[in-house]
Amino acid sequence: MANSDIDDRIRGMVKGFADELAALIRESAYDTVRAALGDGGGRGRRGRAPAGRSGRTKGAKRPPQEIAKLVGRLRDYVKAHPGQRIEQIAKGMGVSTRELNLPAKKLLAQKVFKTRGEKRATKYFPK
Numbered sequence: 001m002a003n004s005d006i007d008d009r010i011r012g013m014v015k016g017f018a019d020e021l022a023a024l025i026r027e028s029a030y031d032t033v034r035a036a037l038g039d040g041g042g043r044g045r046r047g048r049a050p051a052g053r054s055g056r057t058k059g060a061k062r063p064p065q066e067i068a069k070l071v072g073r074l075r076d077y078v079k080a081h082p083g084q085r086i087e088q089i090a091k092g093m094g095v096s097t098r099e100l101n102l103p104a105k106k107l108l109a110q111k112v113f114k115t116r117g118e119k120r121a122t123k124y125f126p127k
Contacts, residue, residue, distance in 0.1 A: 062102075070095070071103040075112055079126045085117075089124065 077093055078084070086104065090097040104124070107113045116123050 067102060067106075070099065071106055074100060074103045075107055075126075078107075078113060078124050082125045083123050085120065085123055087120070 086097050090100055114125050114127050
């Protein structure tokens with residue numbers, strides 16, 4: 001009879017754990033739905049402006065002034081630090097490599113830079 005008492009206690013503990021787990025899953029699902037619908041009630045990252053985009057929505061173009069400013073910063077940085085890869089340049093400038101794609105292409109087209117290497121091993125030098 002002692003075994004049935006222990007079995008009952010184990011079943012009770014397992015049921016309590018399962019009930020708590022189900023409640024947490026339900027709460028998480030509600031938070032996810034609220035965040036997806038834009039209610040702001042979620043605890044996730046949605047609703048915040050993405051880092052590095054200054055409040056622009058996804059896919060929105062950068063203003064020409066912002067690109068021109070970044071082109072100038074990139075030109076000055078490469079003159080001061082020749083021979084770095086785009087990842088190193090981005091880290092040194094405090095921006096993402098994605099943000100540097102267009103300015104780097106512009107400077108290469110204007111023949112302000114020259115490069116050595118291919119793909120991720122490309123190093124940038126001033127002309």
